[in-house]
Amino acid sequence: MRLMEEKILQEGQVLPGGILKVGSFLNQQIDTRFLAQMGREIARLYAGEGVSKIMTIEASGIAIAAAAGMAMQVPMVFAKKHKTSNVDGAVYSSTVHSFTHNTDYHIVVSRNYLRPGDRILLVDDFLANGHALRGLMELIRQAGAELVGVAAAIEKGFQGGGDGLRTQGVRVESLAIIDRMDDNGILFRRQ
């Protein structure tokens, strides 16, 4: 998505340690006109795939998942993060390791909102090492639902999570893929 690459170049800030700050338009502050465009682009990419539900994790994935859900006219559900493992039988849960905070957290979703037969599109703002998405995939597996694919606003190609999923046969569509970024600039993968 050309527009995403332009936004990153105009407003993104590259910080040491492979950090890209896009708080001015994608998380924390959200450019809502651009958000609607992202939603429509995700809908276009996955048109005809019979997606029945969008799924994400709180918090920064919610806006883009909602925009995709509105564009595709399907419900959206978000998994919640918990510090402790939730053994409540009313939820599906899995564990995700956060490299940013060097800690594990648990994600849960009510069994009411993820059903066998659901065709799920996973949506998130960032795709880096893919651990959060793998946690969501585990919830889908527990529910007996089906994964249609993944849509990410920005993929950090150099962290390998997206390509790892592609190698496993998961369809992954990212609105921009960054293969390298440093003081010299940002290199986008040609898609």
Place this chain on the structure above:
Amino acid sequence: MRLMEEKILQEGQVLPGGILKVGSFLNQQIDTRFLAQMGREIARLYAGEGVSKIMTIEASGIAIAAAAGMAMQVPMVFAKKHKTSNVDGAVYSSTVHSFTHNTDYHIVVSRNYLRPGDRILLVDDFLANGHALRGLMELIRQAGAELVGVAAAIEKGFQGGGDGLRTQGVRVESLAIIDRMDDNGILFRRQ
């Protein structure tokens, strides 16, 4: 908003302790067609007020704030919750008491995304005692921005937060106001 009252009656679950579960359409799982309608209704209510930015708190306010921002074509910003007080000079911060969890938490927003001259509409999924909104109002005050008003999807009128704000002269618009709820049913305030 008649449609909100109908959704609450059809899908809401009243639990002991003044708890209303609307996870099937408003938080956790979100009915995205209805979400777009809520956004347009908030835009209609605050049309002509010169709103320059929508503001909310993570996580469950994000979807409705994004929908309102899309309908009004203004940016949306969300405050983040922190366990600890953040003394970083790059943020505005305030403290909110959570009765649900009987604990204090801190909310922060980058100074970059809240500016003097901004005309802010606060949006949230629930308005109960109003403490979270008062925390956001404190951030607006620190920034020297201006509060235009509040829009809530569901106001628990019996908890008094909305009327407390109205008494202070704050414009508060709720898509449904529940004045009483118990085993006998849900009583909506006539608006």
